[in-house]
Amino acid sequence: xxxxxxxxxxxxxxxxxxxxxxxxxxxxxxxxxxxxxxxxxxxxxxxxxxxxxxxxxxxxxxxxxxxxxxxxxxxxxxxxxxxxxxxxxxxxxxxxxxxxxxxxxxxxxxxxxxxxxxxxxxxxxxxxxxxxxxxxxxxxxxxxxxxxxxxxxxxxxxxxxxxxxxxxxxxxxxxxxxxxxxxxxxxxxxxxxxxxxxxxxxxxxxxxxxxxxxxxxxxxxxxxxxxxxxxxxxxxxxxxxxxxxxxxxxxxxxxxxxxxxxxxxxxxxxxxxxxxxxxxxxxxxxxxxxxxxxxxxxxxxxxxxxxxxxxxxxxxxxxxxxxxxxxxxxxxxxxxxxxxxxxxxxxxxxxxxxxxxxxxxxxxxxxxxxxxxxxxxxxxxxxxxxxxxxxxxxxxxxxxxxxxxxxxxxxxxxxxxxxxxxxxxxxxxxxxxxxxxxxxxxxxxxxxxxxxxxxxxxxxxxxxxxxxxxxxxxxxxxxxxxxxxxxxxx
Amino acid sequence: xxxxxxxxxxxxxxxxxxxxxxxxxxxxxxxxxxxxxxxxxxxxxxxxxxxxxxxxxxxxxxxxxxxxxxxxxxxxxxxxxxxxxxxxxxxxxxxxxxxxxxxxxxxxxxxxxxxxxxxxxxxxxxxxxxxxxxxxxxxxxxxxxxxxxxxxxxxxxxxxxxxxxxxxxxxxxxxxxxx
Numbered sequence: 001x002x003x004x005x006x007x008x009x010x011x012x013x014x015x016x017x018x019x020x021x022x023x024x025x026x027x028x029x030x031x032x033x034x035x036x037x038x039x040x041x042x043x044x045x046x047x048x049x050x051x052x053x054x055x056x057x058x059x060x061x062x063x064x065x066x067x068x069x070x071x072x073x074x075x076x077x078x079x080x081x082x083x084x085x086x087x088x089x090x091x092x093x094x095x096x097x098x099x100x101x102x103x104x105x106x107x108x109x110x111x112x113x114x115x116x117x118x119x120x121x122x123x124x125x126x127x128x129x130x131x132x133x134x135x136x137x138x139x140x141x142x143x144x145x146x147x148x149x150x151x152x153x154x155x156x157x158x159x160x161x162x163x164x165x166x167x168x169x170x171x172x173x174x175x176x177x178x179x180x181x182x183x184x185x186x187x188x189x190x191x192x193x194x195x196x197x198x199x200x201x202x203x204x205x206x207x208x209x210x211x212x213x214x215x216x217x218x219x220x221x222x223x224x225x226x227x228x229x230x231x232x233x234x235x236x237x238x239x240x241x242x243x244x245x246x247x248x249x250x251x252x253x254x255x256x257x258x259x260x261x262x263x264x265x266x267x268x269x270x271x272x273x274x275x276x277x278x279x280x281x282x283x284x285x286x287x288x289x290x291x292x293x294x295x296x297x298x299x300x301x302x303x304x305x306x307x308x309x310x311x312x313x314x315x316x317x318x319x320x321x322x323x324x325x326x327x328x329x330x331x332x333x334x335x336x337x338x339x340x341x342x343x344x345x346x347x348x349x350x351x352x353x354x355x356x357x358x359x360x361x362x363x364x365x366x367x368x369x370x371x372x373x374x375x376x377x378x379x380x381x382x383x384x385x386x387x388x389x390x391x392x393x394x395x396x397x398x399x400x401x402x403x404x405x406x407x408x409x410x411x412x413x414x415x416x417x418x419x420x421x422x423x424x425x426x427x428x429x430x431x432x433x434x435x436x437x438x439x440x441x442x443x444x445x446x447x448x449x450x451x452x453x454x455x456x457x458x459x460x461x462x463x464x465x466x467x468x469x470x471x472x473x474x475x476x477x478x479x480x481x482x483x484x485x486x487x488x489x490x
Numbered sequence: 491x492x493x494x495x496x497x498x499x500x501x502x503x504x505x506x507x508x509x510x511x512x513x514x515x516x517x518x519x520x521x522x523x524x525x526x527x528x529x530x531x532x533x534x535x536x537x538x539x540x541x542x543x544x545x546x547x548x549x550x551x552x553x554x555x556x557x558x559x560x561x562x563x564x565x566x567x568x569x570x571x572x573x574x575x576x577x578x579x580x581x582x583x584x585x586x587x588x589x590x591x592x593x594x595x596x597x598x599x600x601x602x603x604x605x606x607x608x609x610x611x612x613x614x615x616x617x618x619x620x621x622x623x624x625x626x627x628x629x630x631x632x633x634x635x636x637x638x639x640x641x642x643x644x645x646x647x648x649x650x651x652x653x654x655x656x657x658x659x660x661x662x663x664x665x666x667x668x669x
Contacts, residue, residue: 111585143585145609148515151586153611183611188516191611207612208645239611244618306643308620314644351644353637402637458651 113141113490115210119217121483124469135161135173136485149186155179157230177287178232193237193251197287200231201239201249201302202318203347203364211487215400215418215453217463218483221445222422225279226366226394227347228256233298234287245306255298255322256283256343258330258377264293265329274325274343275378276388276427276443280368283325293327296340315350332380332434342371358402362420367393372432379433385440390430392443396422414455422447441472461487515607516617519578519591522604526593527566527573534565536575538667551630552662554655557581561663572596575668581656583610583649592625592657598664600628603657613646616653630661 116138122131137159144152160173181196199206205214205223209230214220223229235253242248260271260282273283285292302318321344330338349364369391373379378386398420405412427443451465462485469479517525523533539560540548548556557580566573575594580587586609593602603622608614615621624640636642640654 113585141585145586148607148609151609151611185609188614188617193611204645213647241614241617245615245620247615304645306615306618306621306645308618311620311641316645353642353644355641356638358637404637407633407635407638 109145111143113143115139115141115212115487115489117211117217117485117487119483119485121217121481123483124478124480126478139178146182149184151183151185153179153181153183176232178230187240189240189242190238191240193235193239195234195236197232198235198237198251198253200233200235200253200298200300200320201237201251202231202300202320202345203227203229203366204316204349204351205229206231210489211463211485212455212458212461212489215416215463216420216449216451216465216467217485218467218481220364220396220398220420220422221424221447221449222364222366222394222396225281225426226368226392226424227345228280228282228284231284232287233285234292242303245308247304249300249302249304251300253298253300254285254287254292255294255296256280256325257285257293257327258283258325258341259293259327262286262291264291265327265331269333269381270377272376272378272381272386274370274376274388275386276392276439277378277386279392279424279426280343294324296322296324298322310352312353312355313350314352315348318345318347320345326375330375330377332377333382334380334434336380336434338377338380339372339375341373341375344369344371358404360400360402360416362398362400363396365393365395367391373430374432376433379431379435382435384436384438385442387427387431387433387435387437387439388443389428391428392424392426393428394422394424394426396420414458416453416455417451418453419450420447422449440474442477444472445477446470459488459490461485463487515589517591517604517606519606522578522591522606523564523566523576525604526576526591526602527568529568530566530573531569532567533576534567536563536565536668537561538563538663540667544667547666548659548662551666552655552659554659554662556659561660561667563668566593574601575664577660577664578606579656579660581652583608583613583652586610588616588649588653590653590656592660594661594664598629598661598669600625600657600661602626603653605653608649610649613643613649615643615646616649621650625657628657628661630658630665632661634658634661 117136119134119136120132122129137157139158140156142152142154142156146152155178157176157178158173159176161171162173163175164171177197179198181198182194184192184194186192201207203223205219206227206229209219218224219229233253233255235251237249237251239249240247256273258273259265260273260278271282274280298320299322300318300320302316304314304316306314321342323342324340325343326338326340332338345366345368347364347366350362352361354360370376370388373388373390376388378388398418400416400418402414402416404414406414424445425443426445427439431437447470448468449465451463454462456462464484467481469477471477523530537560540556545556562578564576566576574596577592577594578589579592580589582588588608588610589606591604591606592600595601603625605617605622608617621641621643628634628639633639634654634657636651636654640650643650
């Protein structure tokens with residue numbers, strides 16, 4: 001308000017000075033008629049300003065000034081409003097800046113989201129149950145819209161509490177850059193994700209793994225090996241819409257590699273990246289320091305769909321292929337060189353929320369085909385129990401029901417009890433290689449996971465679940481768990 | 491080496507297409523006005539600057555926070571007769587703003603929802619006609635709740651939720667400031 005009064009006074013003074021200087025520069029005193037006209041003009045201007053002031057006073061906004069400034073500035077920078085205001089605004093109600101709605105643009109603004117999950121509870125182990133706590137992950141999500149069409153995204157993840165140099169700090173986690181890329185948005189059908197670090201478009205959870213997206217404490221079991229979630233690679237993508245309700249993403253990435261440790265293949269024994277025990281859990285390629293061990297890229301293609309003829313249904317189908325996963329200098333324990341093997345993966349998953357109901361169903365199927373299993377390190381490492389066949393596969397079925405109390409109670413929570421059945425077979429037929437072949441049955445697994453997820457708000461979830469883990473080994477896997485978690489995403 | 495040069499082909503195609511199709515704003519305001527009210531011969535601005543009382547009333551009625559100082563509203567007129575209201579608004583999707591327009595009948599029922607600009611990398615499914623059609627006929631008395639009268643799109647949950655919340659807020663704004 002003060003600013004406006006000062007401006008008003010300044011304008012009046014300016015008008016006054018202006019009229020005086022005009023008179024002076026003409027070299028002759030103005031006539032009474034001229035003076036009268038000037039006074040009338042000034043009076044009209046004062047009247048106009050008074051009206052404006054009055055309108056401003058009546059509509060003094062309560063919104064923060066900072067937001068107003070940002071909106072106005074952005075709109076001015078965009079220049080988008082200019083042609084529109086010519087045709088859609090009258091002169092007495094000018095849209096000086098589109099500060100009412102459209103004007104906000106998030107470019108030149110760094111936004112920082114976050115998600116995380118903190119877990120606690122007990123896990124069964126051969127020696128007995130172990131109770132404990134895990135600061136599973138805290139993830140920062142910076143986004144910066146550089147222009148309307150160029151957007152930077154990243155995901156910086158602190159796992160298991162982070163890391164420390166000194167051992168006595170007792171931090172054995174990690175700091176990962178799981179995503180860092182720049183999107184160039186051309187149109188709705190074609191956008192380019194420039195080379196960077198990105199998650200592989202395969203399945204659903206690998207792309208959308210915030211804790212509010214699933215109900216169990218741990219990520220679904222299929223995403224813990226058959227899909228090496230979080231599966232991120234050096235990559236570049238094209239993505240967009242094919243038609244309404246059908247989107248695609250095609251990614252070229254550094255692919256998988258059959259080595260489960262960093263720094264390349266050593267002269268002696270080394271850990272397999274793909275095995276009948278860990279599936280592909282250790283096969284992700286490193287994203288740092290040109291440490292990838294093979295030249296063959298991977299190709300991933302994902303179609304996602306929301307068919308309008310089945311309201312509430314969403315799903316995706318993904319394919320991944322790489323012509324070789326064998327690292328340079330790969331060898332068997334006997335010293336022989338290992339040849340190439342391809343990997344082809346297929347995933348189909350659906351999510352169905354029954355319209356106007358709390359019922360929800362999810363299902364997923366994954367198949368991994370290994371081109372030449374005889375060349376896998378797991379089949380040549382001297383361990384007869386971790387061998388892999390020519391393919392691995394698994395599926396899961398899940399049912400959940402949403403009790404949304406917020407519709408009947410103010411600030412009510414949403415409770416989601418759920419049950420998920422998972423079957424995996426990581427040791428099918430077709431074993432080849434130099435190892436003896438004595439799989440114990442541990443690759444044939446079943447999981448019964450049930451529990452409840454409570455959402456105080458859509459951004460926060462509290463979880464509690466129990467999981468029965470079974471396999472075909474003579475002794476059970478002794479890997480049940482009873483876990484709780486606090487998750488957040490905003 | 492020749493094999494490696496082949497890798498440049500997709501990049502070249504991307505750059506070539508970039509030069510000709512560089513835009514993510516699907517509709518401008520004037521274009522959306524014509525789509526929502528094809529028969530209108532005039533759009534008369536009736537913009538609102540909120541008072542503190544109005545902000546409070548809208549927030550109570552809709553349960554949503556007000557992000558702006560006011561609302562851009564136009565009256566759609568045909569041959570001097572009111573056809574409805576055209577309102578422009580934005581919500582934040584996951585990180586970035588989604589600009590959208592809402593066309594209301596003179597009685598305050600949603601005639602049409604149009605997404606003007608969508609900036610996020612994921613979640614663009616909310617632009618599909620089927621999803622937007624669910625809003626038609628909604629009023630400030632409708633629940634406008636995700637997974638109730640508005641279907642969630644899995645994989646576009648945040649965009650679905652926030653646009654639904656935005657529409658609820660705009661309808662409350664209509665009730666309190668425009669009607």
